[in-house]
Amino acid sequence: MNTWQLSWSGLRTVTGLELRQRIRSKRWIWVLAAWFVVIGAVTWLILAAVPTLLGLNLPGEHGSSAGPLAFGTITFFVLGMGLIIAPAFTATSINGDRAAGTLALLQATRLSALEIALGKLIAAWLTAAVFLVVVLPFIALSMIWGDISIVQVLLTFLVVFAEVAVICAIGIGWSSLLNRTAMSTMMTYLSVVFLTVISLIVMGLLVPLVVTREEVRVWGLSQAVQNEWDAQASEYWEKNPDAQVGPPPPTGKCTWNTEVERVSHLDRIWWISVANPFVIVADAAPLPPAAAKDLGEYSSSSADPLAIIRYAVRRMAQPETLERDACLQLYGSMPGYQLNQAPDGTLEVTTSDGTRVNVSSPVKRQPVSVDTPIWPWGLGVNVLLGGFMLWVAVRRLAIPYRKLAPGTRVA
Amino acid sequence: MTVEELAVAQPPEVAPPGIEAVGLRRWFGDVHAVDGVSFEAPAGAVTALIGPNGSGKTTLLLLLAGLLAPDAGRAVVAGHDLAAESLAARAATGWMPDSFGTWDALTCSEILTAFAHAYAIDRKVAATPVKVAELLERVHLSEFAQRPARVLSRGQKQRLGLARALVHDPQVLLLDEPASGLDPRSRIELRDLLRELATEGKTVLVSSHVLSELEEVYDHAVFLSKGRTVDVAASAQASAPTMRGWRLEALDPAGLRSFLDSIAVPWTQGSSAGEVVVSLAGYDSAADLARSAISAGVSLHTIAPVAGRLEQTYLALNEERI
Numbered sequence: 001m002n003t004w005q006l007s008w009s010g011l012r013t014v015t016g017l018e019l020r021q022r023i024r025s026k027r028w029i030w031v032l033a034a035w036f037v038v039i040g041a042v043t044w045l046i047l048a049a050v051p052t053l054l055g056l057n058l059p060g061e062h063g064s065s066a067g068p069l070a071f072g073t074i075t076f077f078v079l080g081m082g083l084i085i086a087p088a089f090t091a092t093s094i095n096g097d098r099a100a101g102t103l104a105l106l107q108a109t110r111l112s113a114l115e116i117a118l119g120k121l122i123a124a125w126l127t128a129a130v131f132l133v134v135v136l137p138f139i140a141l142s143m144i145w146g147d148i149s150i151v152q153v154l155l156t157f158l159v160v161f162a163e164v165a166v167i168c169a170i171g172i173g174w175s176s177l178l179n180r181t182a183m184s185t186m187m188t189y190l191s192v193v194f195l196t197v198i199s200l201i202v203m204g205l206l207v208p209l210v211v212t213r214e215e216v217r218v219w220g221l222s223q224a225v226q227n228e229w230d231a232q233a234s235e236y237w238e239k240n241p242d243a244q245v246g247p248p249p250p251t252g253k254c255t256w257n258t259e260v261e262r263v264s265h266l267d268r269i270w271w272i273s274v275a276n277p278f279v280i281v282a283d284a285a286p287l288p289p290a291a292a293k294d295l296g297e298y299s300s301s302s303a304d305p306l307a308i309i310r311y312a313v314r315r316m317a318q319p320e321t322l323e324r325d326a327c328l329q330l331y332g333s334m335p336g337y338q339l340n341q342a343p344d345g346t347l348e349v350t351t352s353d354g355t356r357v358n359v360s361s362p363v364k365r366q367p368v369s370v371d372t373p374i375w376p377w378g379l380g381v382n383v384l385l386g387g388f389m390l391w392v393a394v395r396r397l398a399i400p401y402r403k404l405a406p407g408t409r410v411a
Numbered sequence: 412m413t414v415e416e417l418a419v420a421q422p423p424e425v426a427p428p429g430i431e432a433v434g435l436r437r438w439f440g441d442v443h444a445v446d447g448v449s450f451e452a453p454a455g456a457v458t459a460l461i462g463p464n465g466s467g468k469t470t471l472l473l474l475l476a477g478l479l480a481p482d483a484g485r486a487v488v489a490g491h492d493l494a495a496e497s498l499a500a501r502a503a504t505g506w507m508p509d510s511f512g513t514w515d516a517l518t519c520s521e522i523l524t525a526f527a528h529a530y531a532i533d534r535k536v537a538a539t540p541v542k543v544a545e546l547l548e549r550v551h552l553s554e555f556a557q558r559p560a561r562v563l564s565r566g567q568k569q570r571l572g573l574a575r576a577l578v579h580d581p582q583v584l585l586l587d588e589p590a591s592g593l594d595p596r597s598r599i600e601l602r603d604l605l606r607e608l609a610t611e612g613k614t615v616l617v618s619s620h621v622l623s624e625l626e627e628v629y630d631h632a633v634f635l636s637k638g639r640t641v642d643v644a645a646s647a648q649a650s651a652p653t654m655r656g657w658r659l660e661a662l663d664p665a666g667l668r669s670f671l672d673s674i675a676v677p678w679t680q681g682s683s684a685g686e687v688v689v690s691l692a693g694y695d696s697a698a699d700l701a702r703s704a705i706s707a708g709v710s711l712h713t714i715a716p717v718a719g720r721l722e723q724t725y726l727a728l729n730e731e732r733i
Contacts, residue, residue, distance in 0.1 A: 002498045013528040017514060024516030024559070101512025105575070108476050108506050109529035110498060400480035400497060404439065410478050 003398040005112040014111065014119025015126075018093075022127055036134050039081065043138040046073045050145075054303060068304035071142035071152070072282075076305065078135055079160050079281050083196065085131055086164045087188035089124035090171030092181040094393060099181070103397075104410055113397035117172060117390055124168045129161060149286070156285040162379060163277040166386035167192055173389025176396035179408055195382075196276055203272040210265040218257050219363050220326030225253050229330075245336030245352065251359055254327035263320055270316035274378040275385070282309040283375035295368040314368045325363040428490035429454040429614035430475060430583060435484035437470055444470040446638035447484070452616045452631065454582070457609045459625045460618035461725055462635030468618040469509060471635065472585045475616070476506035489582040489614070502530060505581035509588040511572035515561035519552055519571055520544075522560060523578050530579035543578075550574045551600065565592040573601070577608075584608060586617040590624050602628045622721040632721060656717035657691050657700075662710035670709045676700070688717060 022028065050070045094117075097103040106116055140153050170191050174184040221229060229250055236247045273279050285306045287298070298304070299311035331337040331349045337357065338350050347365075349357040401410065430452040437445040445467040452458035460468050473479040475488055477497045486493045489503035514522060523543045547553045550570040555563060563571060569592045576584060586605075590598050605628050609615050616633075619625050625632075634641040659678075661667035664685040671678045671689065678687040691697050697714060704711045 009528065009531070013525055017517070017525045020521065021514045021516050097512075101508065101510045102514060104478055104508060105506075105512070105526075106529060108478055108501060108504075109526065110502050110531070111529050399478050400474075400493075401478065402480045404479075410473050 002110075002112045003394060004114050006114050006118070007112075010111050010115035011119050011122070014106070014116055015123045017106075018120055018123030019126065022089075022123065032131065032134060035081075035085075035131055039078065039135045039138055042077055043074050043135075043141060046070055046077070047141065065303040067142055067145035067148045068302055068307070070145060071139070071148045071156075072285075072305035072307075074139050074142055075156055075160070075281065075285065076278060078132065078139060079163065079277060082128065082132055082160055082164045083167055083192050083277060086124075086128050086167035087171045087185060087192060089127050090121065090168045091175055091185040091188040093120045093124060093172060094175040094397070095179055095184055096175070096181050098179075098409065107397065107399050113394045113399070116397055117176075117393040121165075121168055121172055121390060124171070125165045128164045128168060132157070132160060132164065152286045156281060159281050159284040159375070159379070163280065163382065166277075166382045169386030169390045173392040176393035179405070196278060199272050199276055203269050206269045206272070207264065207266070210268050211262055212265065213260055214263045214322065215258050216261045216263060216322050216324055218259050218261075218324045218326050219254055219361060220257060220324075221250070221253060221330075222255060222257055225250065243335075246334040248357070249327075249330035249334060251327050251330065254361075256362075261324075263322065265320055266316040267319045270313060271377075273313060274374055275381040276378070277382070279309060279313055280375045280378040280382065282306040283313065283373055283378065285310075287370060295370050311368055314372065314374060317374060318366050318368070321364060321366065323363050325361050328359060328361055331357070331359070428487065428582075429456075430458075430486065430488050430616060432471075432475070432486040433484055435471065435474055435486055436482050437474055437479055438482055443638050445474060445481075448635065448638070448640045449484075450633040450640050452614050452633070454614045455609055455612045456630035457605050457615040457617060457628050459629035459632040459721065460616055460635065461622070461625070461632055461721060462618075463725075466635040467638040468635055469587055470638075472506065472508075472587050472616070472618065475583075475585055476504060477501045478506075502579070503582045504585060505576035505579065505583070506585045507572050507576040507587060507589060509591065511568055511575075513560035513563070513568055513571070516559055518555075518557050518559055519547060519563075519574075520556045522571065523547070523574060526575050526578045546574045546577060549577075549604070551597075566594055566597055569593055570597065573604070581613070583614040584616065586615070588619055589617060590619050598624050622725055626721050629721070634725075655691065655693075656688050657697055658713065658715050658717050659687050659689060659700075659704075659711065660685055660713035661704075662712060666709050667704070667711065670704055670707050673707075674703065 047070055050066050050073075054065055054069065094103065097106075103116075107113070136153075136157060139157065140150070142148050143150065143153065167188070171184070171188040174187040174191070175181070178184040178187065220226075233247060237243070282305070287295075287307065295307065295311045295314065299307040325347075328339065328347055328349065332339045336352050338352070339347055340350060349359050351357060404410070430450075432451075433449050435445055435448040436443075448467070448471055450458075460471070462468050470479065474481050475486060475493070477488075477493060477500055481493075488500040491500035491503065493500050514525075517525070520540075520543050523546055527543070544553065544556065547556050550573055552563075552567060552570055552574065555567065555571075560568070560571065569589065573586070573589060576586070590601055593601060602624055605615050605617060609630070617625070617629075658681055659667060659671075660681075664687075667687060668678065671687065676689050678689045680686070681688045689700070691700065697716075701711060701714050
C-alpha cells in the first residue's frame with residue numbers, strides 16, 4: 001500500500017485543490033477584512049491604554065515599559081484569535097469532504113493517504129497564515145515605543161505560526177475520527193481550551209496537593225535571640241520615637257535553625273502548563289534588549305506580560321531548596337533600610353542614602369536565568385501532539401478500508 | 412508455409428485483462444453486503460451489474476475500486492491483484508460513484524486537471540489543456556469548461572463525473588448508476604460512449620436500474636442478489652424457462668379477445684384498454700400466434716415482448732426478495 005508515500009506533485013495537487021476551493025468565495029475576503037479591522041481596533045485600544053496602565057497621564061508619554069507591554073498584549077491577542085480561527089479551517093476538512101462525496105474520489109486516485117492529509121493541513125495552515133500575516137503590521141506597531149526589535153517580532157510570529165499549525169493538525173485528526181462535523185468542531189475547540197485554559201485550572205487545583213509540611217532550614221535568629229532583639233528594638237523606639245533610621249539588626253547572631261513549614265512543591269506540577277500555547281509563545285519570545293541577565297529582576301521592574309509569565313513558569317520549575325533566609329528579612333521591616341535585588345539576582349541591603357550594608361548569607365540563591373528556556377519542551381510536546389493527530393488522520397484515510405467505524409460511509 | 416507455421420509465428424492473442432473476482436466477500440457487522448461474488452468481466456466488452464436495491468452492487472464496486480478491503484476472496488483488476496498491487500490497480504481503474512460530489516468553487520477544467528494530476532506520475536504530460544478540452548467535449552460540457560461546478564445540473568454533474576473517471580485513460584471502468592439523473596438524450600449518448608469505450612478495448616462494468624438502457628448496450632450481465640452472484644442460466648430454467656409476457660394489440664380489441672378465447676390462450680388486460688398480455692413460451696410460439704391470428708382475420712398490429720431480457724431476469728431476482 002502507498003499510505004505513507006509522499007510526492008511533491010501529489011502534495012501540490014491536494015493543496016491546490018483545497019486552496020482554490022477556499023479562496024474562490026467572495027465571503028472569504030470580507031471575513032479577512034473584518035478580521036483586519038477588529039484586530040486593528042483592539043490594537044489601537046491597547047496602544048491607547050498602555051500609558052494609563054503604566055500610570056502615565058500625559059498623552060504620548062511613555063516609559064521604557066510601554067513597548068514591551070504593548071507588544072506582549074497584542075501578541076497574546078493575536079495568538080488567542082489565531083487559536084480561535086485555526087479549528088475553523090480544519091475541523092471539518094475530512095468528515096465534511098466525506099459528507100460532500102469528494103473524499104473517496106481523491107482516495108481512489110494514486111494519491112496516498114499522507115498526501116491527502118498533509119495537503120489539507122498545508123492548505124489550512126496557509127489560509128490561517130494569511131490571517132496572521134495581515135495583522136503582522138499591528139504587532140510591529142508596538143515597535144514605535146522602542147525596546148522591541150524586529151527580530152523579536154518575527155521570531156515571536158514564527159512561534160505563533162507553529163502553534164496555529166499544531167491546532168490545524170489537531171483539527172484534521174478530529175475530523176478524521178468523528179463522522180459528524182459538529183462533533184469534530186467541538187472536539188477541536190475543546191482541545192484548544194484544554195491546552196490553554198483547562199491545563200491552567202488543573203494546575204491551580206493541584207497546588208494544594210503538592211503542599212507538604214516539611215522541615216526547612218532557616219537562617220535566622222534563634223527564639224531567645226529574637227526575643228532579646230525585639231526587646232532592644234522596642235526600647236530603641238521608645239527612646240527615639242522620631243528616628244528615621246532604626247537600629248541595625250543583629251545579623252551576626254544568625255544561625256541555622258530547623259523549623260517545620262508548609263512547602264509548595266510547584267516543581268512537581270509546573271510541567272502541566274508547558275504545552276500551553278500562551279506559555280510557549282511567552283517563553284519563546286526574544287527578550288527586549290533592556291532585559292538583564294536575571295529574568296526575575298526584569299519581569300518585576302517591567303510591565304512586560306511575556307516576561308512575567310516566562311518568569312513565573314521558570315520560577316515554578318525550580319526545585320525547592322528547603323532553605324530560607326529570615327536573617328536578611330530583618331532589614332526589610334526596619335525603617336531606613338531597603339532590600340533590593342542586585343543585577344546578579346542576589347538580594348542586597350542599602351540604607352536610605354544608598355550605602356550598601358554588607359550582609360553575608362549562606363543561603364543559596366537561585367536566580368532564574370534567561371538561558372534556560374522551557375519553550376522547546378512545550379513546543380516539542382505540541383508538535384508531537386499535532387504529529388500524532390496527523391498520523392491518526394493518515395491511518396483513517398488509508399485505503400483499502402479493512403474496518404469501518406460504525407456510521408462511516410466510504411462514498 | 413503451412414497454416415500451422417503461421418499460427419506459431421503469430422503469438423496467440425492474449426485477451427487483455429479485465430476484471431476477475433473470485434469469492435469476494437465483505438461484511439459490515441452482521442450485514443452481508445457482498446457475500447461470495449465471483450464473475451469475470453472481459454476487456455473490450457460492457458458488463459452489466461444488475462440486482463435489486465441492497466444487493467451489494469455499490470459495495471462490490473467499492474471493493475473493485477480498491478477502497479474497501481475484502482474479508483475474503485480475491486480480485487484481479489486490469490491484471491493487478493487488488494490485495495498485492497492496490498496502487499497499480501487503482502491507477503488503471505476509473506471509478507464513478509453513484510453520488511458525485513463536486514468542488515463547488517472549482518471550474519470543470521480545474522477539477523479534471525486536478526484529477527489528471529492526482530493520477531499522474533508525471534504531471535506535465537498528464538493534463539494538457541488540449542486533453543482536458545477533448546474530454547469535456549466528449550461528455551458535451553465544453554461550454555462549462557470555465558464555469559464553476561456548482562452551476563451544473565444533476566445530469567451535467569453526472570457527466571462531469573464520467574469525464575473525471577476517464578481522465579487518466581483507465582483500462583477498467585467501474586460505473587455506479589451512471590445513467591441516473593440523465594435526460595433521455597444524455598442516456599443515449601452515454602450508451603454510445605460506453606459502446607465506444609468497449610470498442611477501444613476497455614473493460615466497462617456498469618451498474619444500473621435503468622435496464623432499458625443497458626439492454627441495448629451490454630455484452631454480459633452479472634446478476635447480484637443478497638450479495639451473491641446468481642447463476643442466471645440456472646435461475647432462468649428453474650422459474651418457467653421460456654415463458655415471458657407478450658403484449659398484443661389489434662384494431663378490433665374485442666375480435667382479438669374472442670380469438671384468444673377460441674384457441675384457449677389465457678390473456679390478461681394490458682395497461683391500455685385495447686391491449687392484452689399473454690404468456691408465451693418463446694419466439695416460435697409468438698410467430699405461430701401471430702400467423703394464426705392474421706389468418707383468422709384478427710386485425711393484429713402489435714406483438715412485442717412486455718419486457719426485455721434483463722428486466723425479466725431482474726424481476727425474477729426481485730421475486731426472491733419477497
